[in-house]
Amino acid sequence: MLRTRIGLVVLASVLLAIAVPVTAAYRGVSTLVSDQLDRSLRDRAETVLAALDLGRLPPARPDTVEQLLPADGTARPLAPGGGPALPVSERALEVARTGQGSHQEDATVDGTPYGVLTQARPDGQGAVMVGQTYAGVTEVDDAFLRRITVTSVAAAAACALLSWLVLGHILRPVRRLARAAEHITTTRDLATPLPAAGRDEVGGLTRAFESMVGALRRSREQQQRLVQDASHELRTPLTSVRGCAELLQRARGRLAPEDEEQILATLVTETVALDELVRELVELATDQQSAEEPEPLDLPAAAEDSARRFRRRTGREIAVITEGPVPVLARPRALQRCVDNLVGNAVKFSPDGTLVQVRVTGTRLAVRDRGPGIAAGDRQAVFGRFYRAAGTQSTPGSGLGLAIVHDLVVADGGTVFAAAAPGGGAEVGFRLPPAPGG
Missing domain, CATH: 3.30.565.10 (Histidine kinase-like ATPase, C-terminal domain)
Structure with a gap:
């Protein structure tokens, strides 16, 4: 069905048009959130280091965990009850031993994802480890994904419904034209009225079909007129030939030689005329030069x-x-x-x-x-x-x-x-x- 095929093409195009910007937006938001988390980790590490230089503890945050990592690798919480222990990797130990640089990685602690930054202390005495939970970020990410999915599906469904209705309106003249063509094919009635032609492509198709039907109608009328005219023209020489033949049949040799000669001459003349007429009729009807x-x-x-x-x-x-x-x-x-x-x-x-x-x-x-x-x-x-x-x-x-x-x-x-x-x-x-x- 043409309407279904076009509708599927439109729906596929809409889905593609939605998927591309949605994917780009999702990736852009994920990158922005990731950069924000990295910046937040660095800011928190700088806050912790500044507080330690002043001999104080930094203000506590519910979404972060801090711990000291001496050069010997025995990590301990920065404050009592400061949250779960962060795992110490080889790269983190290297920062603590050398007292230089930093290292950032992801880790899972008690089933919760964390971003962990190990930052060397300015005095060279080990490093500070700061972990920030990703739980809130994951919830935001999941909520964004759910909302954008629901919105995209709703937009695609609305577009599919609208395209189905619009295509039905656009293709209605085509269906009418198809029904008219089927009626003409079934009844051979070339006078069947066709639907009104608009100014669009479907209207152009209707006008072209109407011209074709008109040409067929004129051709049929010409054929019928040719048959009628031909039958009329053939009647006279055929009547003459039949009359001469019947006269010869009844006479049976009793005619005078000059009368018989005249009748035979008439037969030849009418036969030649018939031959010429039939030849020209065939030429006219078939147009052999076409x-x-x-x-x-x-x-x-x-x-x-x-x-x-x-x-x-x-x-x-x-x-x-x-x-x-x-x-x-x-x-x-x-x-x-x-x-x-x-x-x-x-x-x-x-x-x-x-x-x-x-x-x-x-x-x-x-x-x-x-x-x-x-x-x-x-x-x-x-x-x-x-x-x-x-x-x-x-x-x-x-x-x-x-x-x-x-x-x-x-x-x-x-x-x-x-x-x-x-x-x-x-x-x-x-x-x-x-x-x-x-």
Whole structure:
């Protein structure tokens, strides 16, 4: 669960953030207390030595024990009933024998920890041993450790609770989006409303998901419309083929040769039309060029290649005119298909013996025909699937050529256009984005 994982990460971060300063503070306090104890021991030893020089006993303290340590090592209390005897170590004996320096160590007397300082006497007659109990310090240290532990645990618990509540609020839109996605997956209903998108990252995710669902919805609508249009377009040639076939089947050789020849010619014509229609439907539906990667291409080269093939195929005069061409960024096969479709349309609608012109200007390619032209109200519609303008219903073709041009050019970031040509005819073409550095 995302909420739990993030909560654990937050809790671990908080614990680390608390542990570092707490450990540093504890060590700092321990060092400060230790230094204070050392200073207290030295001060007490100086007080004891000063009192002995004056021939007096120092004022008694309940937390300290003092004893004299002659050079022979026979320690004795400084005052009768002055507390437990402090253990004498070899280092302490050395200070007493030499009458120089000092030595500090820790010792345990009757189960109580002591800090013991052995300080040489100024007259060289042995040393003075001063012990100070650590019992109070240990209690303070334990109390500090308990309090800081309780405080840290309480802070971590409060932070964990707060992060759990905040994460629940933050992730609520994600859960709503997930439920909507599950509903769409189960019902296939791309019209399912999505939760409102905020201005944060979750809102950005919601908007991106909404865009994706919208694209899927439009794609499904286009597929459904394509199927409906295709079924409508296929019905006419299929009906013609079926009628011719049924007539031949009923006649059984009783038809006149010229009638039979006409029926067979109709069958061939309609079969060719069906083949062309199915091929273009597959091309439009699958977009076989989609696997290509855009690359810098030369528009005049594509225009010359297409013109050369159509000249050889149709015997028509096709001229290519270039004016400051600029390399474009497009997919090679897709670009060639677009140019071929435009040139093929121009050849189809231009009367025999008329010139077809392909003009390349910068990143713009336009093909001019000498046909009936395109009415102003049809100049956008001609790029729709299966659209046939008035006066072209009897012209061979599926009405998909310009639709394919539109889809391929738009996929490469370009635009299409159709306009009336000066002196009659139509000018149809596209613009593509320039190649980098072009």
